[in-house]
Amino acid sequence: MFIHVRDLELKPAHFDVELPPGTIEFLDPKLKQAAPLHASGQAELVMGSLGEIRVKGQVQVRLQADCDRCLEPAEFPVDSSFELYYRPVEEGYGEEKTLDAGEAEMGFYEGDGLELNDVLREFVLLALPMQKLCNENCKGICPVCGQNRNQNECRCQTTAGDDRWAALKELRK
Numbered sequence: 001m002f003i004h005v006r007d008l009e010l011k012p013a014h015f016d017v018e019l020p021p022g023t024i025e026f027l028d029p030k031l032k033q034a035a036p037l038h039a040s041g042q043a044e045l046v047m048g049s050l051g052e053i054r055v056k057g058q059v060q061v062r063l064q065a066d067c068d069r070c071l072e073p074a075e076f077p078v079d080s081s082f083e084l085y086y087r088p089v090e091e092g093y094g095e096e097k098t099l100d101a102g103e104a105e106m107g108f109y110e111g112d113g114l115e116l117n118d119v120l121r122e123f124v125l126l127a128l129p130m131q132k133l134c135n136e137n138c139k140g141i142c143p144v145c146g147q148n149r150n151q152n153e154c155r156c157q158t159t160a161g162d163d164r165w166a167a168l169k170e171l172r173k
């Protein structure tokens with residue numbers, strides 16, 4: 001769905017979309033939209049601005065990405081509300097107008113408006129955890145033999161006197 005600025009000058013645009021898995025594509029080929037994405041909300045012009053668009057709503061989707069520790073594919077549910085702002089590139093908003101800290105995420109658009117799918121992609125990326133783990137207890141890959149330690153408990157780390165192992169045991173208590 002394309003959000004036209006001209007339409008917004010008349011009234012806010014409401015959306016309620018269900019995108020089949022794979023509709024949203026990411027730069028990172030390992031990141032995939034693994035389930036239907038449902039999004040609803042509205043886009044409107046910010047009062048008194050020069051064509052600034054606010055898009056807010058709710059998104060539910062599951063993404064698939066590789067676990068940062070064991071590198072196996074894992075799913076990450078996103079279910080959250082969002083609010084993003086977009087300014088036109090050419091309207092003279094420039095460097096002199098810096099963003100306040102803590103201000104909602106700000107993007108830019110060119111031309112007639114915005115593609116809703118681009119907005120949703122951006123939000124979903126922001127909603128992903130910084131550290132993507134298949135499980136918070138994921139044991140990761142053994143640095144010695146390279147095995148996935150969730151699948152195979154190798155013996156590399158069991159040498160007596162290995163401090164890192166002791167520290168880990170301490171953490172688990």
Ligand SMILES: [Zn+2]
Binds near residue numbers: 071135
């Ligand atoms: Zn993992």
Ligand SMILES: [Zn+2]
Binds near residue numbers: 142145146154155157
């Ligand atoms: Zn090992």
